[in-house]
Structures are given as structure tokens and as C-alpha cells.
Amino acid sequence: MQMKPYRIGTRGSPLALAQAHETRSRLMAAHGLPEDAFEIVVLSTKGDRVTDRPLSEIGGKGLFTEELEEQLSDGRLDLAVHSSKDMPTALPEGLGLVAFLEREDVRDAFIGRSAPRLEDLPLNAVVGSSSLRRQALIRRLRPDLSVITFRGQVETRLRKLGEGQVDATLLAHAGLKRLGNTGVITELLDPESFPPAPGQGAICIEARTNDERIAELLAPINHADTEAALLCERGFLGALDGSCRTPIAGLARVAGGQLSFYGMILTPDGSVWHDIRREGPLGDAAQLGADAGAEVRDRAGSSFFDSWT
Numbered sequence: 001m002q003m004k005p006y007r008i009g010t011r012g013s014p015l016a017l018a019q020a021h022e023t024r025s026r027l028m029a030a031h032g033l034p035e036d037a038f039e040i041v042v043l044s045t046k047g048d049r050v051t052d053r054p055l056s057e058i059g060g061k062g063l064f065t066e067e068l069e070e071q072l073s074d075g076r077l078d079l080a081v082h083s084s085k086d087m088p089t090a091l092p093e094g095l096g097l098v099a100f101l102e103r104e105d106v107r108d109a110f111i112g113r114s115a116p117r118l119e120d121l122p123l124n125a126v127v128g129s130s131s132l133r134r135q136a137l138i139r140r141l142r143p144d145l146s147v148i149t150f151r152g153q154v155e156t157r158l159r160k161l162g163e164g165q166v167d168a169t170l171l172a173h174a175g176l177k178r179l180g181n182t183g184v185i186t187e188l189l190d191p192e193s194f195p196p197a198p199g200q201g202a203i204c205i206e207a208r209t210n211d212e213r214i215a216e217l218l219a220p221i222n223h224a225d226t227e228a229a230l231l232c233e234r235g236f237l238g239a240l241d242g243s244c245r246t247p248i249a250g251l252a253r254v255a256g257g258q259l260s261f262y263g264m265i266l267t268p269d270g271s272v273w274h275d276i277r278r279e280g281p282l283g284d285a286a287q288l289g290a291d292a293g294a295e296v297r298d299r300a301g302s303s304f305f306d307s308w309t
């Protein structure tokens with residue numbers, strides 16, 4: 001009997017497509033299914049269409065997810081593949097992050113034209129980044145640099161760098177690996193001094209939470225340690241109510257059945273920051289992250305958060 005193919009939704013950027021193809025390959029291998037058991041459905045989102053303004057200004061969570069989520073909710077899609085980093089902490093009713101693929105390298109990659117390392121950039125060099133976290137972390141380490149907003153797909157940013165619009169840029173190592181573009185990297189940044197975004201490097205799969213058939217399909221490709229780390233990092237983000245305007249970093253790692261979490265919040269100019277370290281059992285991942293978020297929020301005090309708005 002010919003079954004209807006599972007419909008996998010994705011955005012159309014090269015990175016998103018690579019992630020959707022990787023997910024399909026994992027599903028084919030896990031279930032011994034042929035390629036045509038899955039159909040990859042490409043949707044354009046608001047975040048893809050508005051490219052001339054910083055994401056933090058267009059505002060609104062779910063900029064890259066709304067169209068996919070509508071089609072998941074009404075059954076036109078069975079699953080949607082995302083970068084966990086781009087996923088808001090609150091999802092529409094009835095949808096959830098049902099599986100996480102094993103995480104790639106979490107580090108940020110530095111791509112320098114004027115110097116191979118962030119610390120070697122000449123005084124007053126220009127760094128392009130659209131991420132508030134990266135902007136704040138750069139300013140924290142190198143207050144002399146000028147940081148400009150720099151949007152577009154990975155390829156667009158590399159082209160702008162090549163044209164000399166900036167002296168350096170930063171991109172996720174994981175994304176460059178998935179695009180087969182690691183040759184451009186001149187330095188991998190230490191996650192202690194340059195902590196990644198919550199979710200960085202992990203592909204997640206969103207689906208209807210009440211759909212048993214899809215839950216069974218996804219169970220064998222879920223990576224338990226990645227899931228625990230992600231729940232922890234998203235707990236941290238949620239406790240800080242990370243809007244798109246907040247520089248927040250957070251990384252949970254699993255070793256010996258224990259989670260260790262490191263998180264940081266910064267003012268956009270990088271002049272003030274608060275960091276936190278927490279260890280705990282895997283089973284309490286989300287709570288551990290949420291507690292860390294609450295503590296760092298209390299420590300920072302409300303005046304700290306005023307500087308964000």
C-alpha cells in the first residue's frame with residue numbers, strides 16, 4: 001500500500017534546506033524508509049522576506065516560524081525543521097519541540113579579513129553582526145571596535161565581508177559546517193569567553209504534541225543529551241523572557257549523567273554583564289535553567305534591564 005508521504009516543512013535558505021535534508025536522511029535511516037516517503041515543503045517566512053532591517057527592530061517572536069506553525073496546526077505539514085536557536089520559548093497551543101538531533105559544535109566562528117583573531121583586529125576595526133549577543137560580547141572584549149548590524153543569509157554576509165564592508169564577522173560554526181563552508185573560518189571562539197546563544201548548533205523538530213504517529217516517527221532520531229541541554233538553555237531563556245532585544249548567552253553540557261550550565265546576560269554595549277554557573281541532574285534540566293535565569297535576573301536588578309529598552 002502506498003502511504004501518503006510525511007510532509008516536512010522548512011524555510012528556503014541554504015542552511016534551512018541542509019537541515020531539512022539532514023532530518024530526512026536520519027528518518028530514512030532510522031525507519032528503513034525510501035526518500036519518497038518524505039516530502040520537503042519549502043515556505044517563505046516574514047523573517048526571510050524583510051531583509052533591510054535588523055531582526056530586533058522588526059520585532060515579534062516567531063518571525064521565522066509563523067507560516068510553518070500555521071501549516072503544522074492545520075495538518076498541511078507533519079513536522080517542521082528549525083535551528084533551535086531561532087525558536088521562541090513559547091510555542092503556539094498544540095505544538096511542541098518533539099525531537100532534537102545530536103548537537104553540532106556550539107562555538108561561534110570568527111571570520112577575519114584584517115586579522116585572523118578577534119584579539120588581533122586593529123584598533124577601531126569594523127565588525128559586522130546582526131546578533132545582539134555577539135555585538136555585546138564583542139564590545140565586552142574589544143570596546144574599541146565598531147560593531148555594525150549586518151544581516152542576510154550566511155552567503156550574503158560572507159560576500160559583504162569579501163567586498164570589504166567590514167573587517168570581520170561572526171557566524172555559528174555549526175551552520176558553516178552544514179553548508180560545507182568551514183574554510184572561511186580564521187578562529188573558533190572559546191565558549192567561556194564567548195558563550196553561544198541558547199540552542200546554538202542544535203536542529204529541533206516541531207510537531208503537533210497530540211500526534212502519536214509523528215511522536216513514534218521522531219522518537220528514534222531524538223538525542224537525549226541534546227534534548228536535556230536544550231531544555232536547560234530554554235529554561236534559562238524563558239526565565240529571562242528573552243525578547244529579541246536581549247543579549248543572552250547560555251550553554252548546557254552533559255557529562256557523566258550531569259548537566260553543567262553556564263549563562264550570561266549583558267547590556268547591549270557590553271559594559272555590564274552577569275554570569276552564572278549551575279550543575280545538576282539531567283532530569284531537572286528545564287528547572288535548572290529556569291533557576292539560573294531567575295538568579296541572574298535578581299542579581300542584575302531592574303535597572304540592568306532598563307538599559308535593554
Ligand SMILES: NCc1[nH]cc(CCC(=O)O)c1CC(=O)O
Nearest residue numbers: 083085171172174175200201202
Ligand atoms: N539566526 C540565524 C541562524 N540560526 C542558526 C544559525 C546557525 C546554525 C545553528 O546555530 O544551529 C544561524 C546563522 C548563524 O548564527 O551563523
